Amino acid sequence: MSNSIRLGAISPSHLNLNGDLGNLLVLTKRLAWRNVRSSIEHLDGSEDLSQFDFILVGHGSSAAWKQLLDSRSDLLNKLVEFVERDGALMAVASAADKLIPLLTGVEVSRGARVSEFMNVDGVVGYKNSESQGPDLVWHKNALLTQLHGPLLAKNPLLADQIIQNNEWADVSLESSYVTEIDELAMQSRKIAFEH
Amino acid sequence: MRYLPALLIGRLIRFAVRLVRPGGGSALPGLVVSKLAPSLVYKTLSSFPDGYVAITGTAGKSTTTKMVVAIVRAHEVEVFTNPSTANIEQGFFSTIVRTGDLFGKVPGTIAILEMDEAHAASVAKRIQPTTSVILNVLEDQLDRFVDPALVRETLTSVAQQTTGTVLLNADDQNCILIERALGKSSHVEWFGFSRNASLDVDLQYAPTYEKELIRPDSSVTLFSQNERQVTVDVFGKQVSFHLPTRGAHFALDALAALATAKEVLGKRFDLELAAKVLDELPPVFSRGEIREIEGEQVEFILVQNPASFQLNLDNIQGKPEQVLVAIGRDVHDPSWLWTVDFKKLHHVSIVSGFNYADAALVLKYNDVRVDHVESDYFKAIDNFLSLPKPSVGIKTVLYSADAMRRLRRYKGFTDPEDVNRV
Missing domain, CATH: 3.90.190.20 (Mur ligase, C-terminal domain)
Structure with a gap:
């Protein structure tokens, strides 16, 4: 197992409209609770992504994406290449919209806007999108989802699944603090459907 | 007479709710009256001899409105306004139920209203504001508005419907884009921070992702702020006063309020009196x-x-x-x-x-x-x-x-x- 995990976020000052960056905070804390060091790095897309253990591409406005892709026209190709080489990645909402067709060949059409909490195969999160593609899908080691915000905080099993699958830490190491946090996450998932 | 039954029912509901829940009962009467007499709010808004002022934008609406109303009232003008919790159409109905007579007549020669962004746009389409104040566009309520650019479009429509002056925040690039979307006949005044006052201040305006536009000169400008004390230039005259609450965002509200009050009052505007009002004004609750x-x-x-x-x-x-x-x-x-x-x-x-x-x-x-x-x-x-x-x-x-x-x-x-x- 590695003892220093590099977590990178692509352009988090613009692709963090709903707090998606919090997912990296969740990973780094859950690693620390299992005595594994990690770091969160803000990336502009020019970096060698293979140097990173996990890449987050959060949700941003259309205008933010346009500016980003105008300045980094190779970004989506780099992300696809990263995933095809089994890199661990999480793409949220508009980022998933862009990567799903490139990675899976599935077209993402637009329809009526959905703005509500959803339970997708046991994973609870908020969707605020017109996207008609899959709400949560894995492609190799990449999680592509419409569920935005702190998804890994709300769904600690998913966070630990990412940690376990990538062999970053032994997630069976529990503590009273982890139990307390995960109890709050359970309450959060329950409250989501009481609005 | 047309609105009498609806307003009677609204008042009875308000009375009943307040019996059960003292201090409550502000929302339900408005909801019911809005269903029974949907045109009431438009009739009321069109009844003010000096029209209505729409104060909108993502943040600062309540404080700015309270400041403007206090300054204008201090100049002995009778003002109709809404409480900060009632900035959507339903709230306007509730305010009419609470303050008007049974014929829907409310006191005041001018209405100065805090208005939610989307509701300001829908109301402005029916009854055009005489003056509008657009404070800012921030990343907020994305579950409702999705993208700050859509908020900017909504506020642009408010500005376009305004018959008189549009007051805009010179430091928010979104407001400069709104001004660009206005026709040449529109009259715009700007408020904002001086270069010195804006150092180390980030009021978190939503990025526009457009080429940065040149900041227009503002007619009402913050010179300096030290905790609650501010020095402001209003059309070439300087004045100092203490804000009700600390924070650069409250200084921005005061600038907008001074610019708006000057617009509403015209030659009657007394800057010293306005500063005294702001010096003594309590904060909006909470x-x-x-x-x-x-x-x-x-x-x-x-x-x-x-x-x-x-x-x-x-x-x-x-x-x-x-x-x-x-x-x-x-x-x-x-x-x-x-x-x-x-x-x-x-x-x-x-x-x-x-x-x-x-x-x-x-x-x-x-x-x-x-x-x-x-x-x-x-x-x-x-x-x-x-x-x-x-x-x-x-x-x-x-x-x-x-x-x-x-x-x-x-x-x-x-x-x-x-x-x-x-």
Whole structure:
């Protein structure tokens, strides 16, 4: 197992409209609770992504994406290449919209806007999108989802699944603090459907 | 006569609700009357001899409106306004039920209204505002507005419907884009910060992702701010006064208020009088309001979106010893809490409100020490107030709008005007 995990976020000052960056905070804390060091790095897309253990591409406005892709026209190709080489990645909402067709060949059409909490195969999160593609899908080691915000905080099993699958830490190491946090996450998932 | 039955029913409902829930009853009468007499609000808005002023934008509407109304009233003009909790159409109906006669006639020669962004646009399409004030565009209520660019489009339509002057924030690129979308016949005045005053200030305007536009010269400009003391230039004349509450965002509200009052009053505008009014004005409730409850001094801070949470956190003085954080049912999607930088907050005594679990999660993951998480909000309030008196003498409550309303009702201080200046 590695003892220093590099977590990178692509352009988090613009692709963090709903707090998606919090997912990296969740990973780094859950690693620390299992005595594994990690770091969160803000990336502009020019970096060698293979140097990173996990890449987050959060949700941003259309205008933010346009500016980003105008300045980094190779970004989506780099992300696809990263995933095809089994890199661990999480793409949220508009980022998933862009990567799903490139990675899976599935077209993402637009329809009526959905703005509500959803339970997708046991994973609870908020969707605020017109996207008609899959709400949560894995492609190799990449999680592509419409569920935005702190998804890994709300769904600690998913966070630990990412940690376990990538062999970053032994997630069976529990503590009273982890139990307390995960109890709050359970309450959060329950409250989501009481609005 | 046309509106008499609806207004009678509205009044009866208000009376009945207030019997059951003292201090409550502000929303339901408006909802019912809006269904029974949907054109009432338009008839009322078109009845003011001097028209109506729409004060809108993402943040600062309540404080700016309160400031403008106080200044204009000090010039002996009769003003109709809405309380800060009633800035959507339903709220306008409630205000008419509360303040008007049974024929829908309300007092005032001019209406100065705080208006939610989307509702301002829909009302302006029916009844055009004489003056509009657009404070800013921030990233807020994305579960409702999706993209700040859509908010900017909505506010552009308010500006386009305005028959008189549009007052805009010169420091927000979104406002400059709004001005670009106006016809040449539109009259625009600008308010904003001087270069010096804007150093180290980030009011978190939503990025436009357009080429940066040149900041227009502002007619009402903040020269300097030191805590609550500000020095402002208003059309070439300088004046100093103290804000009701600390924070650069409140200075911006004061600039907008001075610009608006000058526009409304024209030659009658007395800058010294306006400054005196602002010097003495209490804050809008829960915007840095300090009050005594059960022998405890408590500061109430409303946090409604990432920017207001961040700016208010950044403006907290020292290290508060006892803090209650309550995020209520109004926060439909609490994801935005994760965009707030909590490093200023080292310790929270109690986390509660409908979204207590999400609030506790974000605080704990951010290494904020949380003493208690309490799902029962009223119990949390009682427990918080019964904590030993802090050495700094004051307890701090950070809460969302729903948690604010519940606390105020629970503790029996529901009058929005019942706020003292400290």
